Amino acid sequence: xxxxxxxxKEGYYCVKCSFTGSAQDVEDAYTHFRSRFRLxxxxxxxxxxxxxxx
Amino acid sequence: MMVTVLHRPKxxxxxxxxxxxxxxxxxxxxxxxxxxxxxxxxxxxxVSDLKHDSGEYGDELGLFFGDFACENFxxxxxHVQNAFWLYAEDEKRHIASTLLERFRRCFGCAxxxxxxxxxxxSSLAIVRELCPTVEVAVACCFEExxxxxxxxxxxxYLFNEGGHWGPWYPSKTHTLRPAENEEDALxxxxxxxxxxxxxxSVESRGDFYSNHPPNVLxxxxxxxxxxxxxxxxxxxxxxxxxxxxGFSYMNLFVSTxxxxxxxxxxxxxxxxxxxxxxxxxxxxxxxxxGAVSDMHLSEFGAWYKANRPIGGADVYLAKEILYGSGKDYxxxxxxxxxxxxxxxQGGAIVDLxxxxxxxxxxxxxxxxxxxDGSYPFLIQSQRRTGFANHAFDGARTTLNVxxxxxxxxxxxxxxxxxxxxxxxxxxxxxLTPACVRFQNGIEVRIRTTYRFPGNNRIxxxxxxxxxxxxxxxxxxxxxxxxxxxxxxxxxxHGIDLFVDGDxxxxxxxxxxxxxxxxKHAVRxxxxxxxxxxxxxxxPLKRGDALGRAHEGFLFCPFYTLTLSRVVEPGKGxxxxxxxxxxx
Numbered sequence: 001x002x003x004x005x006x007x008x009k010e011g012y013y014c015v016k017c018s019f020t021g022s023a024q025d026v027e028d029a030y031t032h033f034r035s036r037f038r039l040x041x042x043x044x045x046x047x048x049x050x051x052x053x054x
Numbered sequence: 055m056m057v058t059v060l061h062r063p064k065x066x067x068x069x070x071x072x073x074x075x076x077x078x079x080x081x082x083x084x085x086x087x088x089x090x091x092x093x094x095x096x097x098x099x100x101v102s103d104l105k106h107d108s109g110e111y112g113d114e115l116g117l118f119f120g121d122f123a124c125e126n127f128x129x130x131x132x133h134v135q136n137a138f139w140l141y142a143e144d145e146k147r148h149i150a151s152t153l154l155e156r157f158r159r160c161f162g163c164a165x166x167x168x169x170x171x172x173x174x175x176s177s178l179a180i181v182r183e184l185c186p187t188v189e190v191a192v193a194c195c196f197e198e199x200x201x202x203x204x205x206x207x208x209x210x211y212l213f214n215e216g217g218h219w220g221p222w223y224p225s226k227t228h229t230l231r232p233a234e235n236e237e238d239a240l241x242x243x244x245x246x247x248x249x250x251x252x253x254x255s256v257e258s259r260g261d262f263y264s265n266h267p268p269n270v271l272x273x274x275x276x277x278x279x280x281x282x283x284x285x286x287x288x289x290x291x292x293x294x295x296x297x298x299x300g301f302s303y304m305n306l307f308v309s310t311x312x313x314x315x316x317x318x319x320x321x322x323x324x325x326x327x328x329x330x331x332x333x334x335x336x337x338x339x340x341x342x343x344g345a346v347s348d349m350h351l352s353e354f355g356a357w358y359k360a361n362r363p364i365g366g367a368d369v370y371l372a373k374e375i376l377y378g379s380g381k382d383y384x385x386x387x388x389x390x391x392x393x394x395x396x397x398x399q400g401g402a403i404v405d406l407x408x409x410x411x412x413x414x415x416x417x418x419x420x421x422x423x424x425x426d427g428s429y430p431f432l433i434q435s436q437r438r439t440g441f442a443n444h445a446f447d448g449a450r451t452t453l454n455v456x457x458x459x460x461x462x463x464x465x466x467x468x469x470x471x472x473x474x475x476x477x478x479x480x481x482x483x484x485l486t487p488a489c490v491r492f493q494n495g496i497e498v499r500i501r502t503t504y505r506f507p508g509n510n511r512i513x514x515x516x517x518x519x520x521x522x523x524x525x526x527x528x529x530x531x532x533x534x535x536x537x538x539x540x541x542x543x544x545x546x547h548g549i550d551l552f553v554d555g556d557x558x559x560x561x562x563x564x565x566x567x568x569x570x571x572x573k574h575a576v577r578x579x580x581x582x583x584x585x586x587x588x589x590x591x592x593p594l595k596r597g598d599a600l601g602r603a604h605e606g607f608l609f610c611p612f613y614t615l616t617l618s619r620v621v622e623p624g625k626g627x628x629x630x631x632x633x634x635x636x637x
Contacts, residue, residue: 002207004317016207030320034274038378041277044286046293 055292056357057337057348058245060087060169060192060307062118063094063104071310071327073103078331080111082338087351089118089169089192089307090160092127092153101160108161114350116167117157119177122149137211139174139427142420146180154185164188166352169307171195171247172214174427175229176416178240190355192307193229193244194218197255199428200437200540205259215539216407216429218387219252220294221245221303221354223364225389228415230429232365234389239364243355249291249304252372253383256394256405256436263376265291265304267329268312271319275376279325285336286375292345297369297474297481301362303354306333365389367479367508371471382471384483390510391633396435397471400464401485401502403451403512404435406535408633410510411586428539430585432633437541438612441465446610449536451631453516454618455490455498456528462490464500479508487519496524512631513594520623530618531629533591536611537582543611550581551603551613561605563613568605575601578615581636588636591615594628 003019005012011022021029034040059079063072079086088107094100107113119138128134131152135141138149157165164185169192170177181188199215217230224240225233233239251263254273262273267284270276275283294302308330314323340346349357367388374381384395394405407429417427432449435441439448453464467488475482483506487499498520505513516529538544549563555572572578578601579590593599597619604614617629 002205004207027320030274034277037275037283037376039286039376040275040283041280043282044289044375046289 055295055302055304055340055346056354057303057346058087058305058351058354059084059334059337059348060089060305060351062089062091062121062169062307062309063100064091064121064310065093065097065100065124068310068314069100071313074313074327075308075310075330076107078334080107082334084334084338084341085114085348085350085353086111087114087116087167089116089167090157091118091121092156093121093124095153095156095160096124096126105161112350114167114352115161115165116169116351117153117165119150119153119168119170119173119181137172138170139172139177139417140211140419140425142418143176143180143416146177146418147184150180150184167191167350167355169247169351171212172417172427173229173244174415174417175224175227175240176418176421178224178229178242178244179226182240182242188242189359190243190245190351192247192305192351193224194246195248195261196246196250197260201259202261205262211425213426213428213539216392216431217246218244218368218392219246219250219370219385220368221358221362225412227412228429229427230415231409231412232387232389234365236364238389243358245303245305245351245354247305247307249287251287251376252290252370252385253374253381254376256383263287265306265333266308266312267333268308268316268319268326271321271326271329272316274319276321276329279321279328281329281332283376284329284333288333288336290373290375292340294370297371297476299476305351306337367481367506369474369476369481371474380468380470384471384474384504386481386483386506388479388506388508391512393506393512395483395504397469397485399441399450400452400467400488401469401504402435402440402465403433403533403631404440405431406433406589406633407431408585408587408589410633410635412635413585426539430537430539432535432537432582432585432587432589433533434536434538437538438536447534448610448612449534451531451533453500453502454530454532455500456530457492457494457496457498457525460492462492464488464490464502469502481506496521498524498527510633514629514631515626516628517626518621518623522623524623526620526622528618529621529627530616531591531627533589533615533631534612535580535582535589535615536613537585544584546606546611546613548583549613551579551605552581553578553601553603555599555601561603563605565607565611566605567607570603572601573598575599575617577601578603578617580613580615583636586636588634589615590632590634591617592630592632593617593619594630
């Protein structure tokens with residue numbers, strides 16, 4: 001499910017779920033989400049995408 | 055690798071971003087194919103710019119079948135829906151005529167290429183009929199369907215799962231089914247929109263993970279203002295040359311709303327533009343090294359027609375490159391079937407599309423499928439459970455290995471693709487050995503090899519290495535199927551199960567958990583009239599195989615086909631999984 005964040009004076013709230021939080025809370029959640037992508041900052045060599053013989 | 059860079063001008067506030075895209079590509083000397091929208095064609099200044107770019111830089115001018123929704127289009131046609139493929143046939147014809155007439159009036163010629171997010175079979179046929187000069191189309195968004203629908207809170211009605219990840223010849227009955235031959239072909243070359251991540255298109259959303267940098271921002275696969283993953287995906291696409299006689303193709307097609315403030319990602323427009331620029335720069339650098347050839351879309355279509363015969367096959371080795379999981383997926387496609395092997399599940403087939411059934415594929419309110427343009431599956435482990443989760447397992451294949459009372463499901467073993475070899479349209483995929491350790495300490499190594507001869511058959515070889523003292527092993531080749539297009543179970547009534555061997559028997563599916571069985575089996579199978587297809591499993595060496603066909607029940611609405619036999623250490627098992635057309 002996509003979150004749909006709207007802003008009010010307290011911070012952000014989602015109209016599709018019960019999330020509420022500050023800008024920092026949202027950023028922390030995104031950082032946590034990104035943490036699963038361990039290679040997100042790594043440029044791979046072309047050879048890493050090829051099948052290799054054992 | 056062959057590359058097409060496509061741009062799509064929108065009128066109004068977004069137009070300067072189109073100019074930015076054009077300037078970047080022209081500055082790098084890249085060939086650009088512009089897919090003009092209705093709104094752009096209604097603006098004289100934009101038309102003038104496009105003519106200038108075409109004259110100055112040689113841009114190809116094509117037509118985009120989407121992005122209609124603007125005031126003058128609604129006034130002209132009465133329509134508000136942007137999705138061309140979801141109109142009734144008479145409306146498609148009216149819209150296509152209107153767009154083509156406007157294009158001709160603006161440029162004095164007819165387009166040779168068109169694009170849309172999905173151009174179903176009637177859309178393509180109508181465009182082809184009204185404009186025979188069109189030879190190539192951007193015609194699908196690979197594997198966008200249920201996950202994208204869910205991810206957009208069930209609001210994005212684009213269902214085109216089950217097609218090709220690369221260029222193909224659409225058939226007359228379903229855009230996504232590759233044509234068998236000239237007679238079966240619609241007469242056009244199709245390419246997908248973008249190069250998708252061929253791992254995360256299965257496990258997640260293809261619209262998050264592709265060579266479209268701002269899409270990756272939405273999927274949060276970037277690292278601040280950097281996104282090496284986008285470039286890694288380009289390289290992964292290049293690597294497919296190794297397995298396809300030196301051929302690979304991708305297009306880069308980013309529209310202007312993705313280069314400005316977006317509710318889809320928190321990064322600034324500057325970051326989105328930077329990442330787009332870096333993709334273009336990388337492609338230009340690769341071209342400079344001779345690793346990439348940039349082509350206009352119609353130029354590529356002509357090349358494809360001249361060099362790739364109708365009825366061929368393609369293979370894709372997808373190595374997972376964002377999580378760092380070490381997973382490999384192997385894709386194979388030909389006009390008879392599409393298959394996906396998950397090496398992390400011991401080499402299980404986790405997606406199987408029986409193109410032999412030639413399912414109808416037109417979409418629109420005047421068609422039985424309405425909005426659903428996906429090609430039906432027999433196996434889809436994400437939509438139909440696959441490996442057991444909360445209760446029973448679902449659609450998948452595996453090998454069950456038993457020693458004494460202990461049984462082991464090969465799907466519990468992580469393997470990789472060790473070797474992928476293609477000769478003409480025949481492909482052999484050899485996996486690294488799966489190691490099975492039984493409780494008595496005996497270790498058995500099982501090496502799986504898939505052979506795709508280029509037709510409707512998949513040969514599966516299981517080579518066994520085990521200590522001579524281990525005793526006989528019981529191997530069971532296991533195929534659990536279903537059918538459908540979405541995640542919800544379909545009505546299985548009408549399906550027949552059968553076994554052939556010492557005895558032959560059939561069973562009408564009625565959710566009663568019954569089993570057919572035959573010794574010295576020569577074939578076990580199921581006929582699924584809902585998709586005009588039969589799926590069967592047969593031993594490639596006659597012998598003492600025990601064949602079973604098992605009916606499911608409502609909490610587990612599947613059919614299961616198995617062949618089992620006792621195997622001595624050092625021997626193996628050879629079977630063949632086939633799909634065939636039933637009328």
